[in-house]
Amino acid sequence: MKSILIATILSLSLNGYRMDTPANVSGKVYDQKTGATLYGVAISVVGTQVATATDAKGGYSLRADKGDYLLFEYIGYETKRVKVGKESVIDVRLVPREPSLDEVVVVGHGTQAEAKLTGGVADRGAPMTMRTYVHVGHIRQPMNTESYKGFAENKFHNPLDEALSTFAIDVDAASYSNFRRFINNGQLPPTDAVRIEEMINYFQYDLAGPSANEPVAIHTELATAPWNPKHHLLRIGLKAKSVPTDKLPPSNLVFLIDVSGSMMGANRLPLARAAMKLLIDQLRSNDRVAIVTYAGSAGVALESTPGNQKAKIKDAIDALRAGGSTAGGAGLQLAYRTARQHFIKGGNNRIILASDGDFNVGASSDGDMEQLIARERQNGVSLSVLGFGMGNLKDSKMELLADKGHGNYAYIDNITEARKAMVTEFGGTLFTVAKDVKVQVEFNPAKVQAYRLLGYENRLLEKEDFNNDEKLGGDMGVGHTVTALYEIVPVGVKGTYPGDVDPLKYQPVKERLFVGNSKEVATVKFRYKDAEGEKSRLQQVVVADRPQELANATADFRFASAVAELGMLLRNSDYKQQANYDQLIARAKGAKGEDDEGYRAEFIQLAESAKLLARSNELAVRDE
Secondary structure (H helix, E strand, O other), X not given: OHHHHHHHHHHHOOOOOOOOXXXXXXXXXXXXXXXXXXXXXXXXXXXXXXXXXXXOOOEEEXXXXXOOEEEEEOOOEOOEEEEOXXXXXXXXXXXXXXXXXXXXXXXXXXXXXXXXXXXXXXXXOOOOOOOOEEEEOOEEEEOOOOEOOOOOOOOOEOOOOOOEEEEEOOOOOHHHHHHHHHHHOOOOOOHHHOOHHHHHOOOOOOOOOOOXXXXXXXXXXXXXXXXXXXEEEEEEEEEEOOOOHHXXXXXXXXXXXXXXXXXXOOOOHHHHHHHHHHHHOXXXXXXXXXXXXXXXXXXXXXXXEEOOOHHHHHHHHHOOOOOOOOOHHHXXXXXXXXXXXXXXOOOEEEXXXXXXXXXXXXXXXXXXXXXXXXXXXXXXXXXXXXXXOOOOXXXXXXXXXXXXXXXXXXXXXXXXXXXXXXXXXXXXXXXEEEEEEEEEEEEOOOOEEEEEEEOOHHHEOOHHHHHOOOOOOEEEEOOOEEEEEEEEEEOOOOOOOOOOOOOOOOOOOOOOOOOOXXXXXXXXXXXXXXXXXXXXXXXXXXXXXXXXXHHHOOHHHHHHHHHHHHHXXXXXXXXXXXXXXXXXXXXXXXXXXOOOOOHHHHHHHHHHHHHHHHHHHHHHHHHO
16 A cells, blocks of 8 residues: 555656657556456556556556566555566556555645544445546546445345335436446446346336326236246336326426536536536426536536526536536535525426535535435425446445435436436436335245345335335336336245255244235235325235246346346346346347337347456456
């Protein structure tokens, strides 16, 4: 870590390096263990002022002469020194190491400060990030400081011991577009970046909408589990009602845009500007928009303006420039104050935050942000979050803000995704039709030996929370669909399943008694509140013990199961069993359907790329 400190301070003083100097050494840097390319590796020529960092695909290039030594440094890896020979292409594999938590250098805009971290163990559930920069000419380039909150996968439960499974629905889809970004950059995503429920819910499914008096309809389907034909897979689908655009309530929107230095780069502020302008094109004369920005401090870039003054709003967006530190707390407070000043009773009052999630000045801890949003949520102002950028994305913080703000979280990796969020799914992104939606499933022990919920690990609730209207659920927007999958081990299936334990020796064996209707596998209940209501309503449906063969299941069922299977493989799940890339790709191809927007076709291509990357990583590890 001392060597990283020295190299970082050195790199910050590199004012003599000229961007137009021709590079004659290039290559890529890989993780020696996994074979994945590494973004943000600091590379310097020893004894000179020449330095650079690897790009998103692990590539680099710089000027170096024969006999020079290149120093490769990256947090969490052993430093490597390589002598330049005759070859102009030098690929390097760095060896991972256990991180030291003694000293971390935190650097900001040409100054450095030393921060002491105490304690030798980091909590897996609490993300830890560090920020280190290198200078390439006049460009201040951050190393990879992305953070994802760790979680343990849901396990199998015996309904004799735990008959109820309760969770809040989740319409976020950030994990899928983030996964796509990694694959398109030639890398597999980090394990904790893969949230299976968000990958499944990225896609729309063909479900019948609710009756005229209900905002949400519920559907179920039961078929053979693809990765274990002895098991069953239960699909629960919710469908929110559709509302024509001209019937939607007026909107009071506040764009809260991060214009700090961390938002420099084509895939950050410029993409955020483009996304916001797509949204402006959807607004009506009775909608209003204000723009609040934050960097070293917060300010109002545009007072609340009618939605039909599109040129004025777009001019204000085009004028935004990145630079400075990140006063996220002050920005949120000003955005909420602005929203309250123009509050529309019965309307859609919402802040739309566009950021990489890097709040590092002011009220910046997750706890502070959560308390601020919880207080303001009571005033009827929702918060939706759009994540941008790579190498610095604070995924865990972005998701937290959206969950606590009665909003959704999307990761925008390209203009196509911006169009999906802002145009194609405009109503679902911004207009809530049901809030605090919760699901509770009771499994029949006469039919179910064990069950497991796929995903939703950070949305789990206690069984008592289902009937408690004070406990937050998830929100559903216009036309939204939500899917949840349960893997079921039927009674009578012999053999063990992941997580199974032997019978207890000193306690009587619990009998699987037939109580009620023995032909029922489960009862699915869900609660929701109307968009303006405070008291929840209940619906429920029974799941009959009539599983279909997988080939006879609906196309949506087969496609959703393929997405879930890919998620388990990307996580290297303990519960993947017989999952494999070939079968999920074939099943997705057979279930693509009409696919007018091409999202399912894109998924198939990404799954095929993930298969190749996984195979490449396996071979790289095997060759070492």
